[in-house]
Every structure is written in C-alpha cells, then in structure tokens.
Amino acid sequence: xxxxxxxxxxxxxxxxxxxxxxxxxxxxxxxxxxxxxxPGEGPVLLIALYKAGELTSNGRLTAQFGIxxxxxxxxxxxxxxxxxxxxxxxxxxxxxxxxxFGTGTRLKVLA
Amino acid sequence: xxxxxxxxxxxxxxxxxxxxIECRSxxxxxxxxxxxxxxxxxxxMLMATSNEGSKATYEQxxxxxxxxxxxxxxxxSTLTVTSAHPEDSSFYICSARALGEREGNTIYFGEGSWLxxx
Numbered sequence: 001x002x003x004x005x006x007x008x009x010x011x012x013x014x015x016x017x018x019x020x021x022x023x024x025x026x027x028x029x030x031x032x033x034x035x036x037x038x039p040g041e042g043p044v045l046l047i048a049l050y051k052a053g054e055l056t057s058n059g060r061l062t063a064q065f066g067i068x069x070x071x072x073x074x075x076x077x078x079x080x081x082x083x084x085x086x087x088x089x090x091x092x093x094x095x096x097x098x099x100x101f102g103t104g105t106r107l108k109v110l111a
Numbered sequence: 112x113x114x115x116x117x118x119x120x121x122x123x124x125x126x127x128x129x130x131x132i133e134c135r136s137x138x139x140x141x142x143x144x145x146x147x148x149x150x151x152x153x154x155x156m157l158m159a160t161s162n163e164g165s166k167a168t169y170e171q172x173x174x175x176x177x178x179x180x181x182x183x184x185x186x187x188s189t190l191t192v193t194s195a196h197p198e199d200s201s202f203y204i205c206s207a208r209a210l211g212e213r214e215g216n217t218i219y220f221g222e223g224s225w226l227x228x229x
Contacts, residue, residue: 003154042115042204042220043155088154097143097208099218101155 006089006102013079014110021087021105022073029091032065032072033099037086046087047074079109114138115207117221124195124228131191132224134205141207144188145218146180149202161188195228202226 006023013019023032031050035043047058049065049072056063062075072089089102114137124130134144142163147155159169159180167180179191188207192199204223 003156040202040223040225042117042206042223044220097145097218098157098160099145099155099206100157101147104154106152 004089004091004100004102006105008105009103010106010108012108012110015079015081017079019076019079019083019107020073021107022071023089023091023102024071025091025100026070027091027093027100028069029100030069030094031092032063033090033092034061034063034072034074035088035090037088037104039085043088076107079107081109081111083107084109115141115205115219115221117203117205117224119224120222121225122227124226126196126228127194129191129193130195130226131189132203132205132226134188134190134207134221136186136207136209136219139207139209139219140185141188142185142210143208144182145206145208146178146188146190147204147206149204149223151202155204158190192226195226197228200226200228 004023004025033048034046037043047056047063052069053067054065060077087105090099116135118133144161146158148158149155157170158173159167161167161180161182163182163185169175182188202223205221206218208218
C-alpha cells in the first residue's frame with residue numbers, strides 16, 4: 001500500500017532539546033495530520049492541518065502544511081520524557097477520508 | 112471526545128481457525144469505518160474501508176475472502192480473519208468517521224487488537 005516518506009526514522013535527544021521531523025509525498029493531499037502512538041495503543045491525533053501554508057500549534061507542538069501540499073513538518077520544543085513514542089504523519093485526499101500514513105519517527109528522550 | 116472501542120484487545124488463536132474483531136463507535140454514529148494492519152515497528156497500512164450497509168472496499172493486495180468485513184450498523188464494524196495463519200499475526204486497528212465534522216478531524220481510532228496465530 002501507499003506510504004508517505006517520513007524522516008528521520010528514529011532519533012535520540014536530550015530532555016529539553018527541540019525536535020523536528022518531516023513528511024514528504026509524491027502526491028498532493030488536502031489535509032495533513034500528525035499522530036503519536038504509544039506501544040500497543042492506537043494513534044492519538046496531535047495536530048490537523050487543512051490549508052497549504054498553514055502553521056498550527058498545540059502546546060509545545062508546531063506543525064506546518066507545505067505550500068506544495070506534498071509535505072509537512074512537526075516540531076516539538078523543549079522535549080520531555082513523556083514525548084517518547086512513535087510519531088506518524090498522515091495525508092488525506094479530499095472526499096475520500098482515507099488516511100495514508102507515514103513510515104513513522106521513533107523518538108527517544110534521554111533525561 | 113469521541114470514543115472508538117475494539118474487542119478483543121488481545122486474542123490468540125490456532126492456525127486454521129477464524130477470529131472476529133469488533134470495532135464500535137461508542138458515542139457517535141459512523142457511516143464509515145476503516146481497518147488498518149500494523150506489523151511491529153512499522154506503519155499503519157490501510158486494509159479496507161467499511162461502509163454501513165454496503166460491501167467493503169479493499170485496498171490493493173488485501174484478500175477480501177480472507178479478511179471479511181461487515182458493517183451492519185452505524186456503530187459497529189467487524190473484521191473476521193478467516194483460516195488464520197501465523198503470518199496474519201499483527202496489530203489490527205480500526206478507525207471511525209464521525210458525521211458532520213470537519214474532514215481530517217473526523218476520524219477516531221480504536222485502541223487496537225493484537226492477534227497472535229499459533
């Protein structure tokens with residue numbers, strides 16, 4: 001099945017550092033979303049983006065919908081240990097409601 | 112927020128048997144539900160789109176006769192893995208689309224169901 005390319009694949013960071021990850025696609029999407037998944041659980045929505053160029057924040061999280069509609073990034077500022085997990089981007093094509101997920105970024109925070 | 116519940120959360124079955132996983136929207140009506148499969152350390156792969164009262168739409172490469180999907184009501188979809196084999200062992204996650212909300216923010220995920228075929 002189709003997947004979005006997400007990078008980095010994994011990262012170790014020190015507590016307090018900022019984190020950045022991005023997602024790229026060969027296809028255009030009308031909506032981009034970012035999810036966090038803890039082991040053995042379903043994904044939880046962090047941020048939803050609906051317009052090209054849109055920049056949205058949710059606490060320490062900031063995400064942007066790329067102008068070309070083919071990419072998005074997620075930033076986490078001042079990371080804390082509970083930020084550990086797998087982060088997935090997802091793209092949605094208008095009218096289908098089908099979510100295409102990225103390959104995931106595993107984040108590990110060192111206290 | 113909206114809640115989607117999956118049952119069972121974990122199931123172990125013998126090779127060759129069938130297993131049913133339920134996906135329920137607890138406090139909203141869902142005309143569309145989606146079934147995903149996730150292997151360890153991998154991403155979620157969409158298997159099929161389940162529409163209430165009609166046949167499911169399967170993604171390319173997903174065997175519809177092996178993964179039977181039934182969406183009999185606005186709050187329940189079931190995935191039945193027929194004649195399960197060890198390679199079917201995986202984490203199965205459903206999501207449900209809530210009516211009347213903005214696209215992109217309308218999908219709610221279940222907690223997932225671990226299937227182990229021995």
